[in-house]
Amino acid sequence: MILVSRLASIFLLAIIVFATLSPIGLRPHLGDANLERAAAYLLLGVALALSFPRHTMRMAFLVIGVAAMLETLQLIDPGRHGRVEDMAIKAAAGLIGIGLVTLASKMLRRLPS
Numbered sequence: 001m002i003l004v005s006r007l008a009s010i011f012l013l014a015i016i017v018f019a020t021l022s023p024i025g026l027r028p029h030l031g032d033a034n035l036e037r038a039a040a041y042l043l044l045g046v047a048l049a050l051s052f053p054r055h056t057m058r059m060a061f062l063v064i065g066v067a068a069m070l071e072t073l074q075l076i077d078p079g080r081h082g083r084v085e086d087m088a089i090k091a092a093a094g095l096i097g098i099g100l101v102t103l104a105s106k107m108l109r110r111l112p113s
Contacts, residue, residue, distance in 0.1 A: 005050035012044045013066070020070040024079055037086060038093035041067065045097020056102050063094030 019027050019040070030036055041063065048059040067090035074082035 002051060005047050009044065009047040009051050012047055016040050016044060017070065021073060034089055037089050041090045041093035042097040045094035046101050049098040049101035053105060056098060060095055060098055064091045067091040067094065
């Protein structure tokens with residue numbers, strides 16, 4: 001399970017980096033941009049929390065750092081724009097994903113065997 005979630009984390013991160021830094025015409029469009037951002041980072045948060053269950057805080061800082069770094073890198077590309085609002089949506093969604101897995105894990109441990 002951990003190997004699969006780690007591979008999923010790498011795959012999701014690669015997709016997020018591509019979608020964030022590629023020219024706007026190459027970026028996949030599935031619907032509302034904020035919903036796309038939130039869904040991608042929620043899934044990344046879930047995958048990271050499953051991959052590294054004992055490192056929840058580190059994964060939280062990683063998600064926030066990735067969101068901030070990618071938004072900052074968009075400022076370099078003249079065709080893109082990095083915005084604090086976008087970073088906040090991404091970071092919050094990633095943290096929610098991590099929180100959901102952490103909460104579910106704690107609840108499952110409390111169930112009687």
